[in-house]
Structure formats: structure tokens, C-alpha cells
Amino acid sequence: MLGILCLLIAAVTCGDAAKAVTLTPADLSVPVGREVIFNCNIERDDRDYIRFYRQFPGNAPQLILRHRRSLSSPSYDSGFSSSQFDAKASSDVDFKVIIKQAKVEDSAEYYCDTWDSTAAEVVSHGGTKLLVTSSDVTPPVVTVFPPSNDELQSKEATLVCMATQSIPYADVTWMACGRQATGAVATGPAERESNGNYKISSYLTVQTSEWNSDVPYTCKVSLGSQSAENTIKKSKCAT
Known part of the structure; x- marks a missing residue:
């Protein structure tokens, strides 16, 4: 920072x-x-x-x-x-x-x-x-997307975490196998949607070999005491 x-x-x-x-x-x-x-x-x-x-x-x-x-x-x-x-x-x-x-x-x-x-x-x-x-603050909705097929042809690939929430600020944490992920993380600014909610996107760059070895990656989004997470790995993705 x-x-x-x-x-x-x-x-x-x-x-x-x-x-x-x-x-x-x-x-x-x-x-x-x-x-x-x-x-x-x-x-x-x-x-x-x-x-x-x-x-x-x-x-x-x-x-x-x-x-x-x-x-x-x-x-x-x-x-x-x-x-x-x-x-x-x-x-x-x-x-x-x-x-x-x-x-x-x-x-x-x-x-x-x-x-x-x-x-x-x-x-x-x-x-x-x-x-x-606030009591009105609900847990975020977190979705994680796998790397694209084109990226998987190179040495590095990017996972995308998208969180929809009611406030414009959150802590985003990436984990691999239950430990803090070592790849490069980039989290973008909150974008206000037409319904008044906010969308935050975070990107984790990993070694393609790790993804191919079926390492589980988790994106956790925290809003104080409220949090949500989603985990993805290669074997659970649709082909």
C-alpha cells in the first residue's frame, strides 16, 4: 500500500x-x-x-x-x-x-x-x-472465475474474484490450500451498480502449473464481521 x-x-x-x-x-x-x-x-x-x-x-x-x-x-x-x-x-x-x-x-x-x-x-x-x-449490511456475494483457455497456454494465468456488496469498501484475501496465496494480487476500485450495490473485482495471477495440479484457491471478502468466500479448483470447473 x-x-x-x-x-x-x-x-x-x-x-x-x-x-x-x-x-x-x-x-x-x-x-x-x-x-x-x-x-x-x-x-x-x-x-x-x-x-x-x-x-x-x-x-x-x-x-x-x-x-x-x-x-x-x-x-x-x-x-x-x-x-x-x-x-x-x-x-x-x-x-x-x-x-x-x-x-x-x-x-x-x-x-x-x-x-x-x-x-x-x-x-x-x-x-x-x-x-x-450497519445492521443493513449483508454479507457480500462472492464468485470466482477460472483462467481463460488462452491463458492456460502460457506460464501464468489469472483467477478473477467478483464481489457484490452494499458498501464501497472491503478487505479481499486470496488463499491457496488454506494459506495466503503467493501470486500477485490486484484489486480494482468499487463500481456502483444501478441497483445501488457495489461491485469489486480482484485478480490473482498464479503459475499455470499450480492451477493444472488442482490447487484449490479461495477468495474471501470481509466487511467487518460479515464475510463470504468462494473456492475454485481445476477439477471442479466445467470443461
Whole structure:
């Protein structure tokens, strides 16, 4: 995820920096309507803003707000407002960013960054995964598709997992023989369907020889306490 973030947020460092930025907690699961508090520590004040972002899987980060201790209130980017979010500074380096009443649509990953004058670059920390659950959230419907016949003529082949669900965020895990799969995984952004549900597609690239040896592959999609999975292997596929 750090590599993806570095590609999406300009000037974010991928190496060591003179200043550490931390965002806690690491993962959160809360019911709809709950207040959510993120703690961002920037270690040293360089008289710059802290910036707070939201990112849905497969999409570029969205800047929510900027804040610094000298301001009475944060400034918001387009599409966000004080009715949804707030930020407070307890010191020059300690900030709290607050979602006032979490909605299912707030399920995403969140990031915090600021300027490091010593390293002359923006430094970032994030990956706080927030999942907002509701009694209306039902388990996803998961379908796994085998590689195409054309792909099976090459050394590598791709399995496709498609999940239909009621929220735009989910954790997708691929397993082989009950253990985490070692192949390359790519999960696309959620796509909203005409009925209001969301579709997420995830792709696992495997060695064709493994597929031909009848290894069982499982795609598991989790929405907090709700999850579903589907398993596929060559001998169970129609010829």
C-alpha cells in the first residue's frame, strides 16, 4: 500500500525521513452514527499544515481538510465540511481528526501528511482502515472465475474474484490450500451498480502449473464481521 500511496500523492517520500508522522489507530470497525477519532502526530512542528486524506481501494486519495494549531478551525477541501469532519490540535505536533457521525460510505483508508523542512519533502503516514457497519449490511456475494483457455497456454494465468456488496469498501484475501496465496494480487476500485450495490473485482495471477495440479484457491471478502468466500479448483470447473 505504501508504494501505491507514493505514486498517488506527489512528493511523498518512500524512503527514510528526518521526521516521522504517525496515524493511529491502525484499524477501526464502528457502527453507523459513532464518532470516530484519528490521532495524527507529526513529531516536530515545521509551521506547516497537517493534511488528512481518504482513499477508497483503487482510487486516488481525496484531501478532506488542512489544519494547524494557530487556526481556530480547519479548512476543508471541496465536497467536505464541518458538518462531517472536525480537527483539533492539543499541541504543535498532536492533532485529532474527527468524523462526527460515521456513515457506511465513510468506510475507507485514511492518511495524514505534513511538510518536513529538514528532508525538504512531504512525509506521510496512514493506512488506517475504517469499516463502518450497519445492521443493513449483508454479507457480500462472492464468485470466482477460472483462467481463460488462452491463458492456460502460457506460464501464468489469472483467477478473477467478483464481489457484490452494499458498501464501497472491503478487505479481499486470496488463499491457496488454506494459506495466503503467493501470486500477485490486484484489486480494482468499487463500481456502483444501478441497483445501488457495489461491485469489486480482484485478480490473482498464479503459475499455470499450480492451477493444472488442482490447487484449490479461495477468495474471501470481509466487511467487518460479515464475510463470504468462494473456492475454485481445476477439477471442479466445467470443461
